[in-house]
Amino acid sequence: MSDAARIAEEARRADIRTRWWLTAPALFILFIAAVGPLFVVLLFSLMVKGDYGDVKYWQFSTDGWFSVFFERDIFDDTVGLAQAHMEILWRSVKLSLITTLLTLLVGFPTAYYISIQPPKKRDLLVFMITIPFWTNILIRTFAMQEVIRNEGVINTLLIWAGFIERPIQIMYTDWAIFFGMVYVYLPLMVLPLYASMEKIDFRLVEAGYDLYAGRFQVLRRVIIPLVKPGIVAGSILVFIPSLGAYVTPRVLGGGKNLMLGNLIDLQFGQGKNWPLGAALSITLLVIVTVALLVYVRNASRQGGGHGH
Amino acid sequence: MASAASAIDARGVSKVFKGAGQDEVRALDNVSVAIRENEFFTLLGPSGCGKTTLLRLIAGFDFPTEGEILLHGENIALLPPYKRPVNTVFQNYALFPHMTVGQNIAFGLEMLGKPRDEINARVTEMLKLVRMEDLRDRRTSQISGGQQQRVALARALAPRPKVLLLDEPLSALDYKLRKDMQIELKRLQHDTGITFIFVTHDQEEALTMSDRIAVMSKGKILQVGAPHDIYVRPADRFVANFIGETNFLVGRIASEKAGKAKVELAAGGTLSADAPDRGAPRGSEVTIVVRPENATLVPSGKGDIAGVVENVVYFGTDTHVHLKLADGSQFIVRQQNATLASDDYKPGQKAGIAVAPGTPRILKD
Missing domain, CATH: 3.40.50.300 (P-loop containing nucleotide triphosphate hydrolases)
Structure with a gap:
């Protein structure tokens, strides 16, 4: 090996060593704070439940996983599908999908409006979109309650304007949950949408109009395909946390319309069934992972069209 | 229209x-x-x-x-x-x-x-x-x-x-x-x-x-x-x-006959050009344009205008010779290299400029 090659090889190794040292703190935190606890949750889901919460350590059983999907009848011991869990799972997925769709419907025009403003105003508007992040989600949710409760802003205004005679019941319904979730997750939709809309070359829109496409066709054939990565990113960013949403359904839904997050909370709290709670958590994780995989595949397929 | x-x-x-x-x-x-x-x-x-x-x-x-x-x-x-x-x-x-x-x-x-x-x-x-x-x-x-x-x-x-x-x-x-x-x-x-x-x-x-x-x-x-x-x-x-290179020459109308105007240039010499449509009163000041390719260099003392070579710029197919006129204005002559040896003119040398008849134009303004 020539001297030059040896020196280059040494430099390369030193470079790799430096990189390992620089990434070590992040890897350490990730391992201790993410992989470790996840492993503990996985272990708990496979142990026997304790009588007053907790688990009986190192006594393994699949009861937790069994009761995620099935239930044993109290009287005749027959095994059936865990109806309640399936319903809650389905409700969570449904609510999250609807939330995602609503935030997309509201967020798309918002992001578009921001992206066509002059740069200075754009920065201000984006800044304003992030303002809700400054306040704790619990406080924002209680503020929402103030808006939609029977004596709240909406009902008071509607009665004052004469549209209704007695308040509409919004609190403690699915509507209240939609309301709250859309409000909480809207910025997570608007920001990625704006990020990809800002990059659109406006001449492409003009080219669309020039080639006989009306407003709707330009939206469908030019703008939406171009901001697709933003739509996918925003949808995932909204869908994943809404699936595990816990505060909003609890405060605005009154806890009677359980979602997956509330169900898990219940197992670790009053239910005193940690293995079941852990198994449910892992189930949620699997759903989220599948959603993420779909996103990554979509995003990488989209990538080809934008390279220049 | x-x-x-x-x-x-x-x-x-x-x-x-x-x-x-x-x-x-x-x-x-x-x-x-x-x-x-x-x-x-x-x-x-x-x-x-x-x-x-x-x-x-x-x-x-x-x-x-x-x-x-x-x-x-x-x-x-x-x-x-x-x-x-x-x-x-x-x-x-x-x-x-x-x-x-x-x-x-x-x-x-x-x-x-x-x-x-x-x-x-x-x-x-x-x-x-x-x-x-x-x-x-x-x-x-x-x-x-x-x-x-x-x-x-x-x-x-x-x-x-x-x-x-x-x-x-x-x-x-x-x-x-x-x-x-x-x-x-x-x-x-x-x-x-x-x-x-x-x-x-x-x-x-x-x-x-x-x-x-x-x-x-x-x-x-x-x-x-x-x-x-x-x-x-x-x-x-x-x-x-804007369109092509041009020499602008300032002068006064000396006479006008049958649509042709004789212009006395500030830089010395006279040029003949089509009179402006609106007519040109004697003595009025006009600007004349001469395209560089419509002028040729001739030995000093001949031609329509006299000048001193300031710069010779070689362009491959042709050569641009920049001259200074008596009134201080710039004049560019473009000559095909087929008709001009590259070392015919040098900075500092006196030369005459011959303008092809019929090519100078009096500007409207």
């Missing part, structure tokens, strides 16, 4: 852009121009002269503040772009990055609701026209700048527009490719028989391709004419200066 045969007839068109504060920008100021059918018409001018604004008004991306724009006699000034049978080739092509070459070309036809078979046939025809048959299924990001240019042309021509607008389409190409595309554009215009309106700031490009040129400055059209007309008979100082 405005007849039914005009493809585009702009009448008294003004466009005012309102700034952020009180300031307004008058991008077009009462512009009237008639563009004939099947014509290769060029809007030429420096940046900010309003040429692109006029193009955008014809395309429908902006609407005029005043005036009307007729397309074959029909006022289209306020129609949205998708209702005008006019297509544009954009400066940076604006090809859709999420579509293939073929899909880009098909887009306009699809929006017009043409049947699938017809669209496919037309796309094939267009690809053949711009010699890109092999690249139909390529992404637009995978082809070169010159190829993107051809796709942009094919896309704009596919829906058979009545008028094709080209917004400095060659400015992003390198010199050699630009030369090729100039000839290609001329061929396309001839083959398709569509009216081309071409916007450029490159006078050479305008002269080589156009049937007629409109020279614009500060939101106004200064002169409209065939390339030869504009080059030989520039209407004013701006046009003379």
Whole structure:
């Protein structure tokens, strides 16, 4: 090996060593704070439940996983599908999908409006979109309650304007949950949408109009395909946390319309069934992972069209 | 001027852009121009002269503040772009990055609701026209700048527009490719028989391709004419200066006879030129233009004007000799190298300038 090659090889190794040292703190935190606890949750889901919460350590059983999907009848011991869990799972997925769709419907025009403003105003508007992040989600949710409760802003205004005679019941319904979730997750939709809309070359829109496409066709054939990565990113960013949403359904839904997050909370709290709670958590994780995989595949397929 | 045969007839068109504060920008100021059918018409001018604004008004991306724009006699000034049978080739092509070459070309036809078979046939025809048959299924990001240019042309021509607008389409190409595309554009215009309106700031490009040129400055059209007309008979100082290199000479009318005026130059000597249409009173001050190629260097003491060589610039095919005249003004003589030995003239040397008879022009202003 020539001297030059040896020196280059040494430099390369030193470079790799430096990189390992620089990434070590992040890897350490990730391992201790993410992989470790996840492993503990996985272990708990496979142990026997304790009588007053907790688990009986190192006594393994699949009861937790069994009761995620099935239930044993109290009287005749027959095994059936865990109806309640399936319903809650389905409700969570449904609510999250609807939330995602609503935030997309509201967020798309918002992001578009921001992206066509002059740069200075754009920065201000984006800044304003992030303002809700400054306040704790619990406080924002209680503020929402103030808006939609029977004596709240909406009902008071509607009665004052004469549209209704007695308040509409919004609190403690699915509507209240939609309301709250859309409000909480809207910025997570608007920001990625704006990020990809800002990059659109406006001449492409003009080219669309020039080639006989009306407003709707330009939206469908030019703008939406171009901001697709933003739509996918925003949808995932909204869908994943809404699936595990816990505060909003609890405060605005009154806890009677359980979602997956509330169900898990219940197992670790009053239910005193940690293995079941852990198994449910892992189930949620699997759903989220599948959603993420779909996103990554979509995003990488989209990538080809934008390279220049 | 405005007849039914005009493809585009702009009448008294003004466009005012309102700034952020009180300031307004008058991008077009009462512009009237008639563009004939099947014509290769060029809007030429420096940046900010309003040429692109006029193009955008014809395309429908902006609407005029005043005036009307007729397309074959029909006022289209306020129609949205998708209702005008006019297509544009954009400066940076604006090809859709999420579509293939073929899909880009098909887009306009699809929006017009043409049947699938017809669209496919037309796309094939267009690809053949711009010699890109092999690249139909390529992404637009995978082809070169010159190829993107051809796709942009094919896309704009596919829906058979009545008028094709080209917004400095060659400015992003390198010199050699630009030369090729100039000839290609001329061929396309001839083959398709569509009216081309071409916007450029490159006078050479305008002269080589156009049937007629409109020279614009500060939101106004200064002169409209065939390339030869504009080059030989520039209407004013701006046009003379913008199109090709020019020598400006100041002088006084000494006499006028039978439409010919003798002008006594401030730099010494006299030149004869066509008298201005409005007549030229004796003694009035005028500016005369002489193109560098219409002057030749002769031994000192001969010729029409005397000067001292300041600089000799070699250009390959020809040589530019810069001279200083008696009144301090600059004069450039361009000589073909076939007729001039490279070391004939040196800085500091005295020389005579002979101006070809009939070529000097008296400017209107």
